[in-house]
Amino acid sequence: MSTAATGRPGPDQLREWAPDVALGGAVLVLGMVEASRTKPFWEDWWDLALVVLGIAVAVALSRRAPGLALGLVWVVCLLQLLTGTPVLLAQLAIAAVAFGGARWGSTAVVWLSGLSIPLGAVVVVLFAASEVYDVIDDVVDYNSVIDSAYRLGSTWQVAAAVLGMFVLGSPWLAGLALRFVSRAEQSRVSQVAAEEDAARAVRMSEQAREIARLREEQARMARDVHDVVGHSLAVILAQAESAQYIDDADPERLKQTMATIATSARTSLQDVRQVLTTTQAPDAAVRSGGLDSLVDGVRASGHEVVSTVVGQPQPLPPELETVAYRVLQEMLTNAIKHGRRDTPVSVERHWEGELRIEVRNVVQAAVADDVTQPIRPVPAGAARAEEQPVREVPGQGLDGMRRRLAAVGGRLDVRRRDEADVQTFTATAWVPVRGGA
Structure with a gap:
């Protein structure tokens, strides 16, 4: 029974999805472990669990539905900003979504995923910087270290933004390169197939022309043999019939008739030999007589x-x-x-x-x-x-x-x-x- 009839995925579909699900499951497990170390289980850590779950699902969808995976990452990140949820190392798995968008996404997804890398890096850095300033404000006198904090924060933000773009941009560039390589290979395969089809068509055309030529040659030979043999036999038959009415007292006329029959048969034999051996030159009988x-x-x-x-x-x-x-x-x-x-x-x-x-x-x-x-x-x-x-x-x-x-x-x-x-x-x-x- 087919998958459409039962409504359940078939074995082939399950095998195709298995690597993606396994990768998403690995991200989910590692993310939950990190979340449990960030906050104890008895505290309110549902926000961390939702972030990890969303990233894991996006990673699982990055190959089959790269556009949906990219949208899910943005939703998770926006909710994370709104709720003030801390950034997790497990979110580095977003690099897999960037790779999938560049490798398997449509043209719009490729562009959106590429633009999302610098924008996402800036948003994450600003979010992390706000947390750093909050920590500084709580621990030391803000007025005494404001100048050094701003200088330190500015340098750290630039370095973090560059690092984030590198972490997310490298997989995106790799996916884009593989995309072009795959298209070039498909183009080469299509060109080879087209050349093979053209060569096959040429061979078939040549074979058809050769078959037509052979059939025409066969028909020409049949017509020539029919003309030569038919005419000679008709003449010989007429001469043989006339010989029956020759008076026995006229042996010379009988000999002449028999000689004429022999000449006609010999000429016919020569013409048939010529037809069977000559394909280009005009008939010798035509030229001579x-x-x-x-x-x-x-x-x-x-x-x-x-x-x-x-x-x-x-x-x-x-x-x-x-x-x-x-x-x-x-x-x-x-x-x-x-x-x-x-x-x-x-x-x-x-x-x-x-x-x-x-x-x-x-x-x-x-x-x-x-x-x-x-x-x-x-x-x-x-x-x-x-x-x-x-x-x-x-x-x-x-x-x-x-x-x-x-x-x-x-x-x-x-x-x-x-x-x-x-x-x-x-x-x-x-x-x-x-x-x-």
Whole structure:
């Protein structure tokens, strides 16, 4: 059960208060012994007992409640002055209150405890001096020793004031020094913790960037492998299917087809090796063949391709050339996989401000609902073919093309059109044209 529920202090609180209570108890015992020697028990010495008790309680509170301890000391001292109670040596324990006010008190308590030291020393000296003059007045003729008493009293008061300020000021200064040392240590610990947090944040940021880089590299590699292998397998599959219809009386054509299959497989293997080993240089296949090599490869597989180039072709920087090559490669792969073999594949390249690549083919009925982008309005004056958005199917192909184009500021549009008795699948990519190498 918790301390708040029972209303009683817990074991931890008792252990924390034990040193303070022990110190206050020691002051109480010593003070009572001194009070008993100052006045006999049978005389009226309750004033001494109250002074000792108040000082003992203030000492016990000096660490946990320094402001309350300082106020209690002042109350005890004022009552002592009003009642004429003699000063006790046990009151030197007020030094512990001065230390606690400077060490653990608030800013106001620190200032009040510091100002209380000279003020308290002066009050105590004046009080003690009044008792000395009373003793002199009772024992000797006041008129005969007045001059020497004043001189002696003045010197004694100054010495007593300096001694009292030293007795109370030394603990106060020690507490103030420990206060600054503690704050400096806390500041150092906080600075070290902040530096550790900053270093940890930097490490986490670097790890996150490294993870993102590795994931991006993995995605890039997956897209490249998909483009290379997918296109090569589609071409090889088309060539193998066409080989089934070659007349047995034409072995040369069969050999040519098999050679084309072997060349496609060898090229694909080389491209895959390059993808797995090269991370910086542009694709060698792009540099050696270009976009025309893709069109020629599809034609060699037995598909009819109608290629059109509008405008003046421009040299592209390596990164844009790679994007254009891989995008056209994926478009032709989809056309081979999903298009009808008895209809030609239309490939248009427009060099008008930016490179626009458009691949259109007739779609087989089974795959007419593959993927497409939301339909844009058909430009004015164009043939009004019925365009339909269809469900999206996740895959590496379209996603890879979109990512490649988006990385260089391009865009992709994929749609299906209903034209007469057939359905066409049209993929259009826009590649920005910057100054070529």
